[in-house]
Amino acid sequence: MKERLVQIESDAERAIAQSANLRDIEEARLRFWGKKGELTAVLRGMAALTPEERPAAGQLVNEARARIEARLSEAEARLTRLALEQKIAAETLDITLPGKRRSPGHKHPITLATEAICETFLGMGYQIAEGPEIEIDHFNFELLNIPKDHPARDTQDTFYIDDDVVLRTHTSPVQVRTMLTRPLPIKIICPGRVYRVDTADATHSPVFHQIEGLVVDRGITMGDLVGALSTFAKNIFGEDTKIRLRPHHFQFTEPSAEVDVTCWECGGKGCRLCKNEGFIELLGAGVVNPKVLKMCGIDPEVYSGFAFGLGIERVATCKYNINSMRLLYENDIRFLRQF
Ligand code: PHE
Numbered sequence: 360m361k362e363r364l365v366q367i368e369s370d371a372e373r374a375i376a377q378s379a380n381l382r383d384i385e386e387a388r389l390r391f392w393g394k395k396g397e398l399t400a401v402l403r404g405m406a407a408l409t410p411e412e413r414p415a416a417g418q419l420v421n422e423a424r425a426r427i428e429a430r431l432s433e434a435e436a437r438l439t440r441l442a443l444e445q446k447i448a449a450e451t452l453d454i455t456l457p458g459k460r461r462s463p464g465h466k467h468p469i470t471l472a473t474e475a476i477c478e479t480f481l482g483m484g485y486q487i488a489e490g491p492e493i494e495i496d497h498f499n500f501e502l503l504n505i506p507k508d509h510p511a512r513d514t515q516d517t518f519y520i521d522d523d524v525v526l527r528t529h530t531s532p533v534q535v536r537t538m539l540t541r542p543l544p545i546k547i548i549c550p551g552r553v554y555r556v557d558t559a560d561a562t563h564s565p566v567f568h569q570i571e572g573l574v575v576d577r578g579i580t581m582g583d584l585v586g587a588l589s590t591f592a593k594n595i596f597g598e599d600t601k602i603r604l605r606p607h608h609f610q611f612t613e614p615s616a617e618v619d620v621t622c623w624e625c626g627g628k629g630c631r632l633c634k635n636e637g638f639i640e641l642l643g644a645g646v647v648n649p650k651v652l653k654m655c656g657i658d659p660e661v662y663s664g665f666a667f668g669l670g671i672e673r674v675a676t677c678k679y680n681i682n683s684m685r686l687l688y689e690n691d692i693r694f695l696r697q698f
Pocket of ligand 1: 528644
């Protein structure tokens with residue numbers, strides 16, 4: 360038994376010396392002291408000894424066990440300290456390292472243009488109105504005097520959700536909703552996202568943004584429209600900017616016009632950008648068609664109004680000299696940083 364104990368003690372010493380962490384120590388402890396441990400087996404073996412042999416053997420076992428336990432505890436304390444030291448070292452914070460700067464971010468050119476336009480009209484006493492992007496056909500087309508099968512629908516081909524529900528093709532349905540629900544007089548602008556079945560290129564995108572304006576009151580004329588739009592053009596493109604109206608056709612306005620502004624590149628003298636016109640096309644406008652007023656419950660004998668609609672991307676690309684609308688959607692940080 361003595362030899363066995365010497366063997367166990369030297370095994371234990373080796374196992375403890377080889378322990379790299381607390382788990383190894385725990386394993387060593389089990390190996391010698393567990394239910395099937397080696398020392399436990401020796402203790403059990405004492406039952407086979409004669410009563411005379413037992414005290415001496417018991418002392419031997421106890422001594423060996425005390426020594427092994429002392430080594431285990433010592434190693435345990437050392438490894439606990441080591442683990443703590445390693446943890447502290449790993450978590451060291453070097454406060455002399457340069458910090459990581461978070462860039463604060465800023466507004467997208469579409470947002471900047473929207474805000475600039477809205478501010479101009481808010482300054483003239485307009486209110487902002489909003490409506491859903493998923494719209495009923497009735498508001499997006501019918502009440503704007505664009506019946507089903509009318510060719511005017513082709514230019515605003517849209518994404519149909521079903522026969523009666525569409526992704527709005529313009530913000531004009533917000534005008535309809537306002538006329539149907541708000542008291543007169545009405546003086547609103549409606550900024551928002553709109554959808555059309557267009558292939559993306561430098562000047563088209565299936566999703567884009569518009570701002571439309573609507574004024575309905577007694578005695579509103581084309582003169583009021585010209586006044587509002589010239590103020591808008593001067594505010595956005597500079598004091599010397601003039602507007603020019605060309606006859607056009609919209610189902611919901613009569614008369615209708617396309618509105619151009621003085622070319623910001625040449626100041627109206629004529630250049631490559633404006634194709635020698637001196638003007639650049641910017642938006643659509645007109646006097647609200649009496650039929651539309653009537654369909655929206657307003658008496659066209661008493662009230663009249665004007666409306667206009669412009670693409671925000673168009674204003675943004677013009678105002679910030681951006682040569683393709685696509686840049687606005689790619690979200691390339693090198694592009695966006697410039698604004
Ligand atoms: N709704 C028209 C469009 O999207 C723009 C417009 C609005 C024209 C109001 C005239 C008056 O094309």
